Amino acid sequence: MGKLVFGAIIIIAVIVIGRRLYIHLHNNAQDPTRLSVLVVDKKTREFMGQTYKQQTEMPPPRVNYYVTFRPLNSHDEREFQVDAFLYEQLTPEQTGILIFQGTRFIEFEAQP
The missing domain is CATH 1.20.5 (Single alpha-helices involved in coiled-coils or other helix-helix interfaces)
Structure with missing residues (x-):
């Protein structure tokens, strides 16, 4: 067994x-791909840390940040995990250039 x-x-x-x-x-x-996109949605996912017998308090949760983008000329949405700094900077309905490679997020260049 x-x-x-x-x-x-x-x-x-x-x-x-x-x-x-x-x-x-x-x-x-x-190849890296550049698309003109619209920020559609932002969300977070929290994961609880592990506790040990000696710990009396719960550790802070780990947070992953996700942003959903929609190309301006299509309806195919793509969701990417981003860092906390970029997540805080983006707002829904914001437009810009999304740069990604396969399923990997590289950069978002906001349009003024």
Whole structure:
């Protein structure tokens, strides 16, 4: 039973690492794309940290920031994870140039 569980853990680890490596290599193979876009939505996702027996307080949650963009000439929306600074700077209905590579967010250049 122990060998079966260990084997399953190894297989899952190989699949997860292989998928991440594939996505990384796929993104690197793509040319950077520039699109004129509209900021459609902003949202956050919180994840609670792990506690240990010695801790008496909950650690602060980890927060991921996401922004949804829509190209000005189409209705295909794309959501990217961004850093907290950019998240705070963007507002819905703002326009600009989105630069991305595959599924990787690179930059957003706001239009005045």
